[in-house]
Amino acid sequence: MSETNAPPPPSAGTTAASIPHEGHFAAVVHSWQQWWRTSVTSTVDQAAVIEKRREDCDTSARYLFLTAMSGGIAILGLLLSSPAVVIGAMLLSPLMGPIIGLGFALAIGDYQWLRQSAKSLLYGSAMAVFLCALIVFFSPIQTVTSEIASRTQPNLFDLLVALFSAMAGGYAMIRGREGTIVGVAIATALMPPLAVVGFGLATLNWTVFQGALLLFITNLITIALTAMVMARIYGFRTELSQRQTHLQNLIVVLVFIALAVPLGYSLIQIGKQANGERLVRGELQDLFDTNSRLSQIDIDWRTDPVTIDATVLTPKLEPDAESKGKRALARILGQDVDLKLTQYKVGTGAQAAEAAQLAAAEAKKREAELVKVDELTRELALVAGVSSKDVIVDRENNRALVRAKALPGATLATYQALESRIAAGVPTWQVQILPPPGGALPTIAFVADGDNKGQPTEAGRRALALVGWAAQRSGMAVALRGGTAAERETAAAILADSNVTPKLEPGGPQMTAHWVTNVSAS
Incomplete structure (x- = not known):
């Protein structure tokens, strides 16, 4: 019988009228429980499931090798800002095994299994972090790309993704639907946050380090606890493992508490930021006409003061809106705020508002391009030993050229390597460093x-x-x-x-x- 079969009806001769309301509800619940035990949990080969999950938690050479390769691929994909490469690292990562193992071990109270899962997870995670840090340390690219930045501040959606993915992963492992794990591996994305932790360690960027570590811990806790609940629902109990001592049971309780503390902290931070963003949106909207539209808002909670960059489309410009908004937001948030408010005057029609929104987006894009060009110019001037005005930039054709001075100890190979390193950071540009004349050929x-x-x-x-x-x-x-x-x-x-x-x-x-x-x- 499949899990979708309806529960059996109450026994013959029993009617809703003949049973009190509370008794009727209790009978329905009992009927469902009986159906679940006989038609669902009884069909699960629990011993086989536990044996398979134990194998996934071993600290084997295969596990360590795949973890190392996954970490290496992940950090390269993050540095190149390539989502396809990052997805490849997610598929290769074996970290899901010991994390699910933590949940099953908690469900059945097996302290030895819990310790083995934790050890495998600790060894694999530490190896991935230090390997990624080593790659970044020797890499010519050490800038925070968009792929790295997106994994430094977990939010409520990350938590929900981990929750639903863990439910799917727990079901797949219990019911033998192993093919589902591929999708779960992509959804939970356990390795990329660890790679970003390594990036933060190598570059001594503690904001990136802490944010990525918080995302990994949030995913870990959510997956482990959800797996434990799924195992309990499917009837996994302590009788399937060796009798536990009181000390082992106490350790299990302490593990629960240790897992709950960082998850609670994460939820509090996520809740504060979500509520703060709602308050910011409402306060900014109140500064303008009812026909105004808040087109875009970016909030960086990690800075001090908090940085808020917003764009408003309004039929009437408000010259004092930025100063008023800064005071109001500082009052409701209880901390200093650095507000940058850009206003675009538009008509009251929908087409005018949409046109202005497109114009605002295009202006943002041009501003970002100018910032990128300025950074490229400064970097070329620095490595060439010249001033920024000596760098020739062709924005229309995305070309940048500079003639380098003779630097002490620099060979032609040095200038070629410098050019390659800078060009790798701006793949859409043609970068050329002209070496000083007369360099020795090899x-x-x-x-x-x-x-x-x-x-x-x-x-x-x-x-x-x-x-x-x-x-x-x-x-x-x-x-x-x-x-x-x-x-x-x-x-x-x-x-x-x-x-x-x-x-x-x-x-x-x-x-x-x-x-x-x-x-x-x-």
Whole structure:
């Protein structure tokens, strides 16, 4: 019998009139309980479910490897602001196993299982955090991307997502619907917050660190407690595990309390911010005409004072609205407020309001672009050792160019690496750093024997790539001297892919590159 079957009706001869109201209700409840025990919980192989869940909680080599790989993929996706890569990390993460294990262990009072699940979760989480921190520490990209920022302040929706996902995950694991876990893994997103914790640790950004850690703890607590409730509903009881001592039961109670404290704190913070945003919206709306519309509002509760950026579409501009709003919001929130209020005058018609809203959004976009260009200009000037006015920026074609000064100890490879690092942060722009003239060109190594004889080594290919880059940036011609004739032709063909035609010169056994002023046919 499936779980959707209706409960059996009361026994024959029993009518609603013959049973008092309270007795009738109790009979219905008893009927449902009887149906649930006989038609649902009795169909669950509890011993098999527990055995399977125990396996998912082992601190095995497979578990640690998948956790490490998931963490590495997650932090790279966050740094590149790539949702697709982040989703891949969610699918790979095995953290759901020990967290669900915590819930089942609490449900049946198995202290040993609880300790094993907690240990696996602790080892996996710590390894993921420190691996992500290590990657960020050595990464040239250490900016807070939109993907990172979105995981630094959990809200009520994050809590509800974890709740419903845990219900689906608990059901799937109890009823043997393992395929559902894929969707649950994406929904709960356990690994990305841990990766952001590692980012905050590496960059010493404690606001990011604390926000991401709070999101992870919120997800963890919600999933574990929901799994425990689901297990209890499906009839998992203490008789399925070894008899627990009073000490073990006390520890289970303490675990409950330890889990409830951070969850309660999270809920209080979320509630305060949700209520605060409602008050802010209402107060700002009261400053304007009833035909006005609050188009956009951004509140950063982490700053001191609280930063509020709002856009209002109104048929009548209010010159003192910002000062009045700041005083009113400081009074109702009980703390200082930094309010930036942008007003757009519109007609009373719906089309005028919509047009103004689009204009406001476009203005916001242009402002963000200007900020990005200014940051790019400052960064290029800094690495090139020049002032910002020496950086050439073409906003229409998204190009930025700067001629670098000769920096102590810097080689052509240094300038190439600096250009690559900056370009990675602005993928829609073409960034060029022109190195100072006269930099030494590298030696090109070739394979001496074997199947790849006559082909450049890996180091040789990197050297040719550097030669091609330097020739493009400087506009000067290059020559390849030495090696065999076949090696020179091979190197010339590789440089042709960079639109560089080198002069080929015989010489010694080792091929070198150097600058020339004139190129003749070889």
